[in-house]
Amino acid sequence: MTLRALTLVPDPLLRQVAEPVADIDDTIRTLLSDMAETMYDAPGIGLAAPQVGICQRVIVMDCAPDDSPPELWKMVNPEIISRSDETSKLEEGCLSIPNYTGEVIRPTEVVVQYHDEAGTEKEMTATGLLAACVQHEIDHLDGILFTDYLSKLKRDMIWRKILKETRGR
Numbered sequence: 209m210t211l212r213a214l215t216l217v218p219d220p221l222l223r224q225v226a227e228p229v230a231d232i233d234d235t236i237r238t239l240l241s242d243m244a245e246t247m248y249d250a251p252g253i254g255l256a257a258p259q260v261g262i263c264q265r266v267i268v269m270d271c272a273p274d275d276s277p278p279e280l281w282k283m284v285n286p287e288i289i290s291r292s293d294e295t296s297k298l299e300e301g302c303l304s305i306p307n308y309t310g311e312v313i314r315p316t317e318v319v320v321q322y323h324d325e326a327g328t329e330k331e332m333t334a335t336g337l338l339a340a341c342v343q344h345e346i347d348h349l350d351g352i353l354f355t356d357y358l359s360k361l362k363r364d365m366i367w368r369k370i371l372k373e374t375r376g377r
């Protein structure tokens with residue numbers, strides 16, 4: 209297992225739409241393990257492949273509380289196939305946008321179809337933190353960041369600061 213370098217804003221890679229994975233092979237399985245290691249090391253509760261510079265539709269998540277056993281999810285080509293009408297508001301952060309958070313409103317429950325690392329098609333129903341996380345990760349695959357959901361005022365404030373901090377990098 210290898211730690212991979214995190215892609216940070218304002219890298220344009222974070223705005224690309226990731227390609228579907230055609231073949232779930234050892235390269236993808238290695239990517240999934242490296243992403244899991246990178247997520248735990250950060251630490252974070254989820255990670256999408258574009259955040260390690262790979263524009264493919266691959267995500268990992270573990271939203272289990274620190275004092276319970278790990279619950280690692282590895283998903284290839286995840287797709288939300290249904291969303292609840294009910295919504296929840298949660299304070300989100302992103303490993304690619306260090307030091308900023310914001311409250312995001314999303315469907316409370318989603319059903320996700322995906323392929324596991326063996327290539328088997330599966331479905332999962334997520335609620336609570338896991339639901340917010342899987343939506344946040346799938347957004348990354350579509351070039352969407354949590355700041356896109358904030359008010360224009362908050363979004364402009366965050367991006368003005370980010371561009372100032374990263375000027376000349």
Ligand code: GNR
Pocket residue numbers: 251252253254255256259298299300301302303304340341344345348
């Ligand atoms: O570590 C993370 N925490 C988090 C908190 C609330 C909602 C979503 C997340 S995902 C984030 C890690 C990350 O940036 N994944 O893309």
Ligand code: NI
Pocket residue numbers: 301302303304344348
């Ligand atoms: Ni993120």
